[in-house]
Amino acid sequence: MKYYLIAGEASGDLHGANLMKALKKEDPEANFRFWGGDLMKAVGGTEVKHYRELAFMGFAEVVMNLGTILKNIKLCKKDIAAFNPDVIIFIDYPGFNLRIAKWARQKGYKTHYYISPQIWAWKEGRIKDIKRDVDKMYVILPFEKEFYEEKHNFPVHFVGHPLIDAIYNRKQVVPKTFKKENGLDERPIVALLPGSRKQEIKKMLEIMISVAEGFKDYQFVIAGAPSQEKSFYETFLSIKNVHFVTNKTYDLLSISEAALVTSGTATLETALFKVPQVVCYKGSRISYEIAKRVIKLDYISLVNLILNKTVVTELIQTDFNKKRLKEELANILDPYQRASMFLDYYDLEKALGGRGASENTAKLIYSDLKEN
Template sequence: MKYFIIAGERSGDLHGSNLVTAIKMADKEAEIVGWGGDYMEAAGVNILMHYKALAFMGFFEVLMNLSKILGFFKVCKKQVLDYKPDAIILIDYGGFNMRLAKWAKSQGFKVFYYISPKVWAWNQNRALKLKQNIDRLFVIFPFEVDFFKKFDYEVEFVGNPLFDAIATFRPNPDFLSQNKLNDKKIIALLPGSRKQEVEKMLELMVATKKQFPEYRFVIAGVGNLSKEFYQRFLTDDISLVFDQAYDLLSHAEAAMVTSGTATLETALFGVPQVVCYKTSPITYSIGKIVIRVPFISLVNLIAQKEVVTELLQDELTPENIALEIKMVLNNSERRKEQIAEYQRIRSILGSTGASATTGKRIVEILNNSRLANH
């Protein structure tokens, strides 16, 4: 069968690659093209558009780039029509993918969604659009099943794909020596993957360095940004590693993390953290009006209480970041509490196999529907 898959950012690309591997195991004849990145390409997807071109975030930023985004949408529709897939698989990336789902459904394509857009966070009525336009929605957080039930929408909870990514991770035994990080204990900086957020976050994170002379700061760099881009943040005591976030978290004492998937990854590695988030004043003002959840980090949302401190917008200052990091270093009570709560979060999320389950289910549903049509 033929599949067209769309992931618009790095984490979607990673989970998409594991999903593709599972589809190919269940469907030996699978042909897969789509939008994504290096991970999906390595898994055998013919990449028609790299997610680097699609990295717009925030209400204001999206509005500023609307014509560009509409242009991408037009290109994508043409590619789908030319390819005529048996199924379109959408991964997260709500703004673009929900719009595409509506169009694809109107054209009679079978549409699957893996990793639901965060419709529970804001504009919750979008759940009705998902119900209308998606043949099957696979969700990765247990609380999403109950949320969608309110809209009389049965979804499938498949577990969390981060467990897959972490389970397949093999630590590099030479990570410290190869990156010349043997001299001091490490505080990890995970500033995100989009240029505009990384710039904003790193300026604030590195400004705390003088308060931690006995530690080395290590930035988790991402391959879609150049070494030159990070260069101005580096000093004798601030290092950079590229695409080695899991190795970095395996050695870190604490972490400063930009809100997003990385907060949950940091928790699953058992590293105490402070969550950082800052966007344009316009985007933040709109967000305050429309966002319907009490927390911004996945860690707190899953725990349904404050496990990690979230420093947002004006609260995100070097002084506040440093204060929070100091509170989770050494053998403090706060540190022990966070690590204990991380264990509880692990048990809530289940175990490995989210991508394998989803891939198998997609092929199964397509085969059943083919049988029913004959």
Template sequence: MKYYLIAGERSGDTHAAHLLRELKSQDPGADFRYWGGDQMEAEGGHLVRHYRELAVMGFWETATSLLKFRGFLKQCQADILAYRPDVLILVDYGGFNLRMAAWAKAHGIRVFYYISPKIWAWNQSRVEKIKALVDKMFVILPFESEFYQRFEYKVDYIGNPTADEVAAFQQDPNFMAQHGLDPERKIIAVLPGSRKQEIEEMLHEMLAVLPAFQDYQFVVAAVSNLDRAYYAHFERNGIKLVFDQAYDLLSRASAALVTSGTATLETALFGVPQVVCYRTSGLTYMIGKAVIKVPYISLVNLIVGRTVVEEFIQGDFTARNLLDELKRLLTDEAYIAKQKAGYAELREKLGQHNAARQAAALMINYLGEKQAAA
């Protein structure tokens, strides 16, 4: 079968790459074409456009990029028509991918959605659009099944791919020596995000607490989809950078400062005490505050359903607040134990399902049923 995938962000590239691997394993005749990234490309098929060209965050920032996005939409649509896939598989990235779903439906192309866009957080009216446009939805958060059920839309919960990836991770034994890290000093991991807009908002504030923690090593999880030179001015006062090795970093960290996103879930699954941070432009924040329908921004708190990790958002995201919270995460044993008990609840709720394998099996089965019916 012929599969066309669209992943518009780094985390989507990771999850889609594992899905590609499973589809290849279960469908020997599989052929792939996609918008994605390096990890998908490593699995074979044809990379049409890299996600680094698509990554934009925030309501205002997205609005100012509309002309560019319209051009991308037209390019993607023309490429799909030329390729004529059996199915279009959309991976998260709701703004772009829901437009592609509408177009695909109008052109009689079957649409699967792997990893639901976060419509439960805002603009829940999009459920009706998804019901009309998406043939099969595969969700990775336990509460998403219940959310869609309220709208009488049946979805498949296939487990959480991040939980699978963390469970399968094996440490690089050369990590510490390779990056010149002191094995005798504890590590504070700094995860500022993977998009330039995020990093510009987050990293300076995160690193402002460093003078109060001279006995620790601050190590920043950097990403290679951004130019290494961009990070150069952060390499000061003993701050270390590691590229594309966040799991090796987290597996050795004593605490972490984390930008809201998938990294909060990864940090929790590694059992690392963390504080979650987020800041965006003033206009984006005002719009977001008016429309967001959930009480938390971190996946950890959302999945468990209560405050497990502290969240510092917008005006609360200050060096003073970070300093106080980080001290608690490093020294208050009762506070640390309470957070780790929440992490245990999180793991229980997520379970172990091998999400990519389940999704691939279901997709192939659904496509086979469609062909049989035809």
């Protein structure tokens, strides 16, 4: 079978790669063509565009890059038509993927969506487009199945969360070896996860590293994104007690004592590694003011959303400042606070449904293709 996959972010590249591996087990003759990243490329197939060319952050940034986005949409349609796949698999990235899905449905292609757009957070009206343009939807958060089926009468498959597999299947690291190889000393680590896009990294790191000198018994380590060159981070490495590793986020989290994390998938990854965290977010003023008016959620982190309570502290916009961050970091280094958070983390993993998301999805996709 011929599979065309579209992922527009680092997390989509990870989940796309694991799905491709699982599809290969179901279909040894699988032929992949994709928009993604290095992880998908390592599995095999043909890369059309790397996600680093697609990632634009926030409302204002999207408007400023509208011309590039429209060119990419045109290229994608032309490339799909030339490849003529048996199925198109959309991985999150709704602003782009839903536009392609509308065109693809009109052209008669099979449209499968893995990792639902977060329409339960905002733009719930997109459900009309999804019901019209998506043949099969595979969701990874437990409350999404109820949202789609009970609220909108649209059947979906809850397959579990792929991060659980990605974390459990990784090669274990030896803390002493990791520290030695990366120029770190024996002090416990506070991991800094500032995101993957240049705009957000600059905003987040400036404040994250400001607290480093106040915790001299710990060393602070920036988790560099695979999509960015090390030279981009040089400005932030002149601060005493701040170190850097690149493309080793999971290894870093596996030996960290605490973490300061930019809101997004990384909050869930950090929780699954059982690392106490403070969730941070600061966008452009325009983007934030628009978001406040359209997003109807009590929380921004997936950890709190899934458990529907405050498990991790969220410092958003003006609350994300040196004073508050220092206070909250001290809290999660306190033994009692840590124990409470660990208990919630175990409940979180249980709610996510266990292992096998990639395999479950691959079996469902391949079964559908064989039957139709």
